[in-house]
Amino acid sequence: xxxTLRRSLSTxxxxxxxxxxxxxxxxxxxxYPLGKGVYxxxxxxxxxxxxxxxxxxxxxxxxxxxxLDNYWRVLSGQEGNFYGRLGWTVVWTASCVVLHYxxxxxxxxxxxxxxxxxxxYRVLLxxxxxxxxxxxxxxxRLMFNEKYGVLNAVLDRLGVGALDWLGDSTLQKxxxxxxxxxxxxxxxxxxxxxxxxxxxxxxxxxAEIDGASPWQxxxxxxxxxxxxVSGTVVLLGTIWTFNMFQxxxxxxxxxxxxxxxxxxxxxxRLAFQGIRDYAGSATYGILILSLLLVFATFYRRMxxxxxxxxx
Numbered sequence: 592x593x594x595t596l597r598r599s600l601s602t603x604x605x606x607x608x609x610x611x612x613x614x615x616x617x618x619x620x621x622x623y624p625l626g627k628g629v630y631x632x633x634x635x636x637x638x639x640x641x642x643x644x645x646x647x648x649x650x651x652x653x654x655x656x657x658x659l660d661n662y663w664r665v666l667s668g669q670e671g672n673f674y675g676r677l678g679w680t681v682v683w684t685a686s687c688v689v690l691h692y693x694x695x696x697x698x699x700x701x702x703x704x705x706x707x708x709x710x711x712y713r714v715l716l717x718x719x720x721x722x723x724x725x726x727x728x729x730x731x732r733l734m735f736n737e738k739y740g741v742l743n744a745v746l747d748r749l750g751v752g753a754l755d756w757l758g759d760s761t762l763q764k765x766x767x768x769x770x771x772x773x774x775x776x777x778x779x780x781x782x783x784x785x786x787x788x789x790x791x792x793x794x795x796x797x798a799e800i801d802g803a804s805p806w807q808x809x810x811x812x813x814x815x816x817x818x819x820v821s822g823t824v825v826l827l828g829t830i831w832t833f834n835m836f837q838x839x840x841x842x843x844x845x846x847x848x849x850x851x852x853x854x855x856x857x858x859x860r861l862a863f864q865g866i867r868d869y870a871g872s873a874t875y876g877i878l879i880l881s882l883l884l885v886f887a888t889f890y891r892r893m894x895x896x897x898x899x900x901x902x
Contacts, residue, residue: 625880631873632661638867654870661874670871671857673878680853683768684832690772691828692821695779700813702780703787720777728841731770732757735842763843763851771838775831779824786820787813822894829890830883854879 599607634654642652664670702713719727734741735756743753756762790813798808814821839856852860854875862872 628873628876631870632877633658634870635661636869636873637871638869641869657870661870662878665871665874665878673854675850676852676854676857677882679764679850680833683764683835683853684829686768687771687775687832687835688825688828690768691775691779691832692783692825694772694776696783696817698776698780699783699787702784716780717777719773720775720781722774724774724837725841727774728770728838731766731773732842732844735766757843760850767839767842767851770842771832771835774838775828779828782820782824783817786817789820790816818898822890826887826890829886833883834879 633656635657636652636654640652640654643650661670665673668674698716702709702716706712733739737743737753737755737758740756742756747753754762756766794812794816795808798812803811833853834855835853836855836859839851839853840859843851858872858875858879861868861875
């Protein structure tokens with residue numbers, strides 16, 4: 592093994608030199624925080640027993656190693672409402688990704704057809720993706736305002752009456768899903784549009800000559816041609832949405848009820864609000880990472896089995 596490594600280093604030293612800066616940056620920005628988080632999840636670290644400096648005085652840390660106690664308290668339901676938040680996080684992720692894909696595919700199909708001003712439509716539809724997340728979230732927060740928001744003004748004109756969009760837990764969830772869908776559809780649309788343009792036009796022409804209806808061409812030509820792109824964007828969309836902190840936190844803010852919080856926003860609250868529970872927040876972070884790793888592994892295996900079955 593050592594000889595093989597030495598031979599590789601001597602033969603491909605230039606490639607190793609080019610990769611080294613990236614490895615160092617990833618180790619500093621990803622590896623160290625991840626390792627620190629894993630370590631803290633096995634301790635009882637919080638704001639009171641962590642090392643800190645007050646003026647010229649340095650107070651050393653006094654937290655201790657507790658093993659798997661944090662994981663046991665979370666998974667057994669002794670601490671917080673983990674399974675309730677996990678259930679809402681799964682519903683939030685599934686509903687957003689399904690709407691992202693359905694709306695993105697629909698828009699991609701429309702933009703893939705010859706039409707006037709198609710370039711202008713593409714620019715307008717991609718704007719929500721270009722807008723920074725915090726700008727979009729705060730803009731929607733103003734529109735959802737109970738007294739002065741444009742949505743309630745429209746509802747008043749229709750005789751429905753104003754709704755407390757950001758105060759009621761159910762409406763909070765609906766508002767968060769709507770904002771996240773608005774932000775996420777452009778990426779899905781662009782990715783699927785690229786996939787549609789990569790499908791040879793001859794396949795559609797041959798299917799049409801054979802008498803296939805538009806639905807049959809969509810089912811047997813378009814969807815199979817998008818399989819590779821769809822698998823990737825759905826996986827990425829699931830990971831991003833599962834960890835979509837900014838929409839929930841910036842849209843609802845401190846008014847988020849325990850029912851509308853997802854796992855990542857609760858982990859943030861543990862670490863940065865009240866008496867900061869660093870160990871609890873790290874535990875939630877490692878659990879979130881583990882859930883996503885398990886999902887990604889099974890999802891990729893499922894796609895691989897489907898690919899083999901198609902062949």
